[in-house]
Structures are given as C-alpha cells and as structure tokens.
Amino acid sequence: MGRKVTIAAATLNQWALDFEGNLDRILQSILDAKEMGATFRSGPELEICGYSCEDHFYESDTFLHSWEVLAELLQAPLCKDMLIDVGMPVMHRNVAYNCRVIFLNKKILLIRPKKILCDDGNYRETRWFTSWKKDKEVEDFHLPRMIGNITGQKLVPFGDAVISTLDTCIGFEICEELWCPESSHVPLSLDGVEIICNGSGSHTELRKGYVVRDLVKTATMKCGGCYVYSNLRGCDGQRVYFDGTSSITLNGHVLSRARQFSLDEVEVITATIDLEDIRSYRDSKRSNAHLSSISKSYPRILVDFSLSPELDTVLPIAQPIEWPCLSPEEEIAQGPACWLWDYLRRSGQGGFFLPLSGGVDSSSTALLVYSMCTLIMENVQRGGDPKVLSDLRRITGDPEYTPKSASELCNRFLVTCYMGTDNSSKETKQRAAALAAAIGSYHMHITIDKAISAVLEIFSTVTGLFPKFAVNGGCPRQNLALQNIQARMRMVLCYLFAQLMLWARDRPGGLLVLGSANVDEALRGYMTKYDCSSADINPIGGISKTDLRRFLHYAKEKFKIPIIGDIISAPPTAELEPLKQGQLTQTDEEDMGMTYAELSQFGRLRKIENCGPYSMYCKLVQTWSSSYSSKQVAEKVKHFFRCYAINRHKMTVLTPSYHAESYSPDDNRFDLRPFLYRANWSWQFRAIDKQVEHISSVKRSASSGSIKQSKKSENVSKVRTGVTV
Structure with missing residues (x-):
C-alpha cells in the first residue's frame, strides 16, 4: 500500500497580464517539480x-487569455501524470471568482473559488471578485x-469540494482563508x-516575516496534516x-x-x-477525533490516480528544519533591492539616476541599488x-x-549627482563623493545656482520684486518660495540628466x-x-528614518564602507537656507x-490604531507623561494634525514607493x-483642550488635597507630641 508522497510548492515571480511569461514560469515550475520526483504541484x-x-x-480579455494559458497547460506533455493546481480568475454564471483549477491528464477535476476575500491594507479583492458562500456545495x-x-x-x-485520490485526500484554501478566524483548514482536517x-x-x-511561518505551523499542529x-x-x-516564503x-x-x-x-520546493x-x-x-465523527462532509471528487508510488519504502521522508526570520535591516537590504531589479528589467530602461546629497535618505537609496548589484553578482x-x-x-x-x-555593475546601472548650491556645505559634498566612490556609481557634481537665479530673474522682471531669505529680511512666504525653487530645479535637472546620460555615455535607453x-517625511508632508x-519610483518611501539608520549601520559592516558612519552621525538637513560662516543653520x-x-x-x-486627534492625544498623554506635560502633548498632537492636513x-x-511600513500614507x-x-x-x-483643562484641574485638586493632607498630618503629629495646635 502506497503511503509516501512527494509534494511540490512553486514560488513564481509573475507579472500582471504577462500571459506568455507567466506560462513559461509555470511550465518551468512543473518541470522542476517532476525532476524532484513530485506527483503533485501547487502554485501561487x-x-x-x-x-x-x-x-x-x-x-473579458483577462478571462479569455487565462483560459488560453490553461489550454496550453492541459495540452503540454510535461503535465502528463502529475496532479496540478493553478490559480486563475473564472467567470461562473456572470460572476467573477478568484479560483484554483485542479487538473490531471487533460481533465479538469475541480474549480475551487475563494471563500474569504481580502479587503484590508493593500487589497481590494471585493472590487473585482465575489466570495463563494455555498459552504461544502x-x-x-x-x-x-x-x-x-x-x-x-x-x-x-465548481465549488467547495475536495479531491480524493486512491491514497489520500486533498483540500484547498486560498490566501486570506489561512488568516481569517474561521479558516477552512479546520473543517477540512476534521473531514479527513x-x-x-x-x-x-x-x-x-x-x-x-514570522506571520506565515507561525500560521502554517499552528494550523498543522492543532489539526494535523500537511500544509x-x-x-x-x-x-x-x-508597490x-x-x-x-512558500513552505511545506x-x-x-x-x-x-x-x-x-x-x-x-522560479523556485520549487518539495517534501x-x-x-x-x-x-x-x-x-x-482525541478531541479532534470526536469532532471529526460529527463533522459535515465535503463533496469528494474521486480520481483514479495515486500520488504515492507502489514501491515507496526506500523513499527518504523529509525532516523538520529551522525557519529563521530575517532582521529588519536584512529585509531592507534585500526586499527593495529585488523590487528595484524587477522594476528595472521590466521597464525597458537602462539604469537609475539618483540625486545624492550625502544624507541618510539618498545614501540609503544608493546603497539599495548597490545591494541589488551585489545580489545580481551572487546569482x-x-x-x-x-x-x-x-x-x-x-x-x-x-x-x-x-x-x-558589484561596484563595476553599479557603475553601469547607477548615475549619482550632487546638485549643489550656495547653501550646500562642503561636508555633504564630500560624503556624497566618498559614498559614490565606495559603491562605484558614475558620479557627478554640478552647481545649480545659475539655473535658480535665471528663474528668479523671470519673476523679478514680471513683478519688480526680488524675494529674500528670512535671514536677509524676507517674510516666511519668501523664505519658503526660495527653498522650494531649489528643490524643484533639482527635479527638472534630474529628468534632463536621466534622459540623456546614457546617450552621453554612448549607451542605449534612459x-x-x-x-x-x-x-515619515511623507506622513508629515515635509517635502x-x-x-x-x-x-519614477522610490525604494525607501515606505521605510522610517529610524529603520533607515539601522540599515545604514548594517550596510556599513556588510559592505565594508567606512564613510557610512559619517553619514549616520550627520544631522539630517535639506540645505535650502543660507549657511552661517559655512555652517548649517537648518535641520530637518x-x-x-x-x-x-x-x-x-x-x-x-x-x-x-485608527486614532483621530482626540484619541491620539488621550493615548500619548499617558505614553509621554514622563517627558511632556499634558499641554505640551496637546500642542504636539495639534501641530502634527495641522501639518498633516x-x-x-x-x-x-x-x-510610487516600495511598501514596507504598515503606517504608510500612500494615497489611494x-x-x-x-x-x-x-x-x-x-x-x-x-x-483636546477640554481634556487638557480637565487633567490640569484634577492635578490642581490633587495638589491642593495633598497640601491639606500634609497640614492635617502635621497637626496630628503635634497633638501626639503634646504640642498645642
């Protein structure tokens, strides 16, 4: 009697609407699974x-082309004698469902629609799909x-059923069904x-990273079975x-x-x-066994096929392994780097252009490109x-x-440019140049004061006025406008150089x-x-300043780049206001x-935590009680919400930014x-003001009561010692 089965799980880097590429990657995963001895393959x-x-x-094109890809899979000789589970959209009775399609030897066995759709965070599945509500039908x-x-x-x-082979029974969940409180794997397990x-x-x-690991371990520890x-x-x-992190x-x-x-x-794992x-x-x-005896059964699709070979006694079974999670610094070093590679190779462009200021943010971005080059070299x-x-x-x-x-590759892929003005310090210029040299980027230094002056001349010609910085007697509006024109001029020059630098280097593309x-800057609107x-894209747009500093400490040791230490210790500054005796007067x-x-x-x-101004104040007045008074907390909360609005x-x-942080303010x-x-x-x-006054009055009352209690205690003490009160 067969009892050992080899199962494959495929991890695929698919691309929306890339039907040809997606088909190739699916076929490659099936080939890899077969070569590893698997008789069942499941995909994402x-x-x-x-x-x-x-x-x-x-x-309708999306559904049509999905069926066309499935037709190619059904006819592929590679798929013979393997039970295959693929994901695709299916329209049933004029309703769109997110489905698994299970097939074997040119026969579709079951189309299983998703029962629980995801609508939080980055997901809007109910906008396009409907959940299957007919349980076990x-x-x-x-x-x-x-x-x-x-x-x-x-x-x-079509519906909520399971596949029953000659030697085992196979059921299905789809993504969110693992996360939800009533996961399908519980009744599936109880039904055998x-x-x-x-x-x-x-x-x-x-x-x-630990979430999926803990979910699949807990599911199979509680119910038993193979997930x-x-x-x-x-x-x-x-984004x-x-x-x-596919797993068995x-x-x-x-x-x-x-x-x-x-x-x-394509990465295929087997067990x-x-x-x-x-x-x-x-x-x-025993508790599971008793519940199983009263569990309602799923419809079973009977299949004359066995996952296990007849003589399987010599097959070695898989042994448990450790699943260590990456540190946040490692996640930052690898995740955005892989994202950048996907975006670069699929965009048709020839590399990246980065205005490198020598600060934490732009330096982190440059190091992520270098990390991408390192991963390419390793591959x-x-x-x-x-x-x-x-x-x-x-x-x-x-x-x-x-x-x-990696540095040679970085020189081909990354052009960095320090865009200096009269307000830029020599320290930031030196840090940018040192970092560019360490990672090998094609680096330039330009001065943009003439371009800024030319734009201001146009304004002055029209109005007869010339704005001044605050230190020179200008009002806040003039001061802000003079800072903004520097920043915006850098953007114009970025795109000019991005379009023409490869042409200047006799290379194709842009x-x-x-x-x-x-x-954090996006949340505050500090830009x-x-x-x-x-x-075009921002690899650090979903990462906090605190985490970027941690990443820089990690990168300093991993890539052996000493200048990163100076970048970390430098105060963050936009350098948009005049220097004072060559020194910074402005910090972020x-x-x-x-x-x-x-x-x-x-x-x-x-x-x-979904806090508005009032509830945020109520939480922070306790959290920050050791550092700030209730009134100071109120002013900080008000200032944040004014800036946010x-x-x-x-x-x-x-x-468009790489999504990494759960409090990202990425619009829409x-x-x-x-x-x-x-x-x-x-x-x-x-x-908030009412709450501040209430807290103040409570403190005043407590203080007054404390004084009265102190006097009362003093009088009692005098009576006990025989002193006349």
Whole structure:
C-alpha cells in the first residue's frame, strides 16, 4: 500500500497580464517539480494572469487569455501524470471568482473559488471578485468550448469540494482563508483531508516575516496534516513586493521553505511525507477525533490516480528544519533591492539616476541599488537563474557582458549627482563623493545656482520684486518660495540628466529617476511638491528614518564602507537656507517641529490604531507623561494634525514607493483618506483642550488635597507630641 508522497510548492515571480511569461514560469515550475520526483504541484494565487491585474479583471480579455494559458497547460506533455493546481480568475454564471483549477491528464477535476476575500491594507479583492458562500456545495460549470475540445468535458464541478485520490485526500484554501478566524483548514482536517494547499499572494512588510511561518505551523499542529503554502514573489507591477516564503509543513513542523527574497523567477520546493504520520497524529488528538465523527462532509471528487508510488519504502521522508526570520535591516537590504531589479528589467530602461546629497535618505537609496548589484553578482557567480544574466545583458546592451564585481555593475546601472548650491556645505559634498566612490556609481557634481537665479530673474522682471531669505529680511512666504525653487530645479535637472546620460555615455535607453523621501517625511508632508522627491519610483518611501539608520549601520559592516558612519552621525538637513560662516543653520527636525521618533509614533497611532486627534492625544498623554506635560502633548498632537492636513494633498502625487511600513500614507493605494481637510480641526482640538483643562484641574485638586493632607498630618503629629495646635 502506497503511503509516501512527494509534494511540490512553486514560488513564481509573475507579472500582471504577462500571459506568455507567466506560462513559461509555470511550465518551468512543473518541470522542476517532476525532476524532484513530485506527483503533485501547487502554485501561487492567480498565477496565470498575475495577481495585480486590478481593474483589468473587469475586462473579458483577462478571462479569455487565462483560459488560453490553461489550454496550453492541459495540452503540454510535461503535465502528463502529475496532479496540478493553478490559480486563475473564472467567470461562473456572470460572476467573477478568484479560483484554483485542479487538473490531471487533460481533465479538469475541480474549480475551487475563494471563500474569504481580502479587503484590508493593500487589497481590494471585493472590487473585482465575489466570495463563494455555498459552504461544502458544488455546481456544474460549463467549460468554454476551447477547453472542452481538449478535455472532452462539457461540465466540471465548481465549488467547495475536495479531491480524493486512491491514497489520500486533498483540500484547498486560498490566501486570506489561512488568516481569517474561521479558516477552512479546520473543517477540512476534521473531514479527513490530509493535504491542504494554499495558493497565496502575500506581500512583505518589515518585521512580519514570522506571520506565515507561525500560521502554517499552528494550523498543522492543532489539526494535523500537511500544509502546502505556495506564494508569489517579486514586483507584480505594483508597490508591494510578494515575499516568496512558500513552505511545506507537517504536523506542526516545517519540512521545506523557499527564500523570502531572491532574484530567481522560479523556485520549487518539495517534501516527501509519510501519510501514516498524519493519520496517527490525528488519531492521537482525541478531541479532534470526536469532532471529526460529527463533522459535515465535503463533496469528494474521486480520481483514479495515486500520488504515492507502489514501491515507496526506500523513499527518504523529509525532516523538520529551522525557519529563521530575517532582521529588519536584512529585509531592507534585500526586499527593495529585488523590487528595484524587477522594476528595472521590466521597464525597458537602462539604469537609475539618483540625486545624492550625502544624507541618510539618498545614501540609503544608493546603497539599495548597490545591494541589488551585489545580489545580481551572487546569482551570476553561483550559476543561478539564467534569466538574470540574460536580462542583465539586455539592459546593458552588451550580449557578451558578464560583470566582474558589484561596484563595476553599479557603475553601469547607477548615475549619482550632487546638485549643489550656495547653501550646500562642503561636508555633504564630500560624503556624497566618498559614498559614490565606495559603491562605484558614475558620479557627478554640478552647481545649480545659475539655473535658480535665471528663474528668479523671470519673476523679478514680471513683478519688480526680488524675494529674500528670512535671514536677509524676507517674510516666511519668501523664505519658503526660495527653498522650494531649489528643490524643484533639482527635479527638472534630474529628468534632463536621466534622459540623456546614457546617450552621453554612448549607451542605449534612459534612466529611471529614484526618489528618496522616507515614510515619515511623507506622513508629515515635509517635502516640496514636485521637487526631487518626485521621481519614477522610490525604494525607501515606505521605510522610517529610524529603520533607515539601522540599515545604514548594517550596510556599513556588510559592505565594508567606512564613510557610512559619517553619514549616520550627520544631522539630517535639506540645505535650502543660507549657511552661517559655512555652517548649517537648518535641520530637518527643527523645521518639522517634531522628531522622527515622534513622527513614527504619530503614524502608527493614526493608521494602525485608527486614532483621530482626540484619541491620539488621550493615548500619548499617558505614553509621554514622563517627558511632556499634558499641554505640551496637546500642542504636539495639534501641530502634527495641522501639518498633516495642510500637506495631505502632496500624497496624491507621491512617487510610487516600495511598501514596507504598515503606517504608510500612500494615497489611494494603502491609505484611503481625503486630501482636503479643515486644517484647524476646530471640533477635535476643542475636545483636546477640554481634556487638557480637565487633567490640569484634577492635578490642581490633587495638589491642593495633598497640601491639606500634609497640614492635617502635621497637626496630628503635634497633638501626639503634646504640642498645642
């Protein structure tokens, strides 16, 4: 009797609407799974069309082309004698569903629609799909003729069912169903389903790598069974990065897992399990056994096929492995670097252009490009995915090119430019040059004062007025305008150089302009609209200043670049106001009226804990009680919300950023809030003022009571000692 089965989980770097490329990657994963001895292969969510098609799911073309890809898979000789589970959108009775399609030897066995859709954070699934509400029920699905001509079928089961082979039973969850409180794996396990597959599209966030690990371990520890988790990897055409980490888990132990970040487009993991281990484990859980006896059964699709070979006694079974999680610094070093590579190779451009100021933000961005180059070098040297080298040669325009080092590659991919003015210090210029030399970027230094003066001359010619900085007697409006024109002129020059630098270097294509505004500055609106924070993409736009500093400490040691220490210790500054005797007079935190640490706390309370001004004050007045008075806390909260309201409109043009932080203010994607506010928050601020007065009165009463109690105690003491009161 067969009892050992080898199962494969595929991690794929798919791309929305890239049907040809997606098909190739699916076929490659099937080939890899077969070569590893697997008889069952499961893949990620919506792998045929790509997860991030979004409003393209309203188009019939998306469904048509998905069926065409499935037709190719059904007919591929490679798929013979393997049970295959793929993800695609399916229209059933004029309703769109996010589905798994399970097939074997040119026959579709089951179409299983998603039961629980995800609508939080970055996800809007109910905009395009409907959840399947008919628990443990199936209906007839009429196959398109192009598929029926291949399979010889007209009708196939559609709904909440399981696959029963000659040796085991297989059930399905889809992404969110693992996360929700009533996960399908519980009733599936109680009904005797031994292998549960989850095709997922789960994105990465800093410090969240443990979540999937704990979920799959807990699910199989509680219910027993084998959980096959297949996730997407890479940039699917959006801000998020799908982080791989596919896994195979048995009875609470991880047997195999894929890497979280990688440049490989296809990664297949397998594990050989003994089905008897599941059966004995479940039978020993007596509470589960009693619940199973009264569990309602799923419809079973009977299949004359066995996952296990007849003679399987010599097959070695997989042993449990450790699943260590990356540190936040490692996640920053690898995640945005992989995202940048996906964006570069799919955009048709030849590299990146970065205005490098020598500060924490732009230096972090430059180091992420260098980290990308390091990952490419490692892939090429170990003979990894050949697509990496072919994409590299296509981007550089050299069909014979093989990089010799990460810094040599960085010189081809990254152009950095220090854009100085009279307000720039020599220290920042030196730090930018030193970092560029350390990573090998093609570096330039330009002075942009003449361009700024030319623009101001136009204004002066029209109005007869010439604005001044505040230190020279100008008003705040003049001072701000003079700062903004410097920042905006840098943006204009960024795009000029990005379009022409490869032409000047006798290379084809253009460069993608990189932004370097962090998530805290975006939240506060501490940036000039349409300045050099306006770019094509921003790899650090979802990362806090605090985490970027930690990343720089990590990068200093990992890449052996000493100048990073000077960058970390330098005070953050925009350098847009005149220097005083060559020294800085402007720092970011003074300009903002709050520290970066305070900004992070504001962001978490606003987004994650869903606080308005009043509830934020009520939380912070306790949290900050040792540092600030209640009135000072109130002023800080009011200042934050005034700035947030005044600058919220900037989020509508925020550069598309790598999503990494759960309090990102990214407009219309992750953070759905208005961009026009009543900036004085009159009602909300009055509520805060009342609370401040209440706290003050309570303290006054307590203080008065304390004085009275002190006098009373003093009188009692005098009576006891015989002193006349």
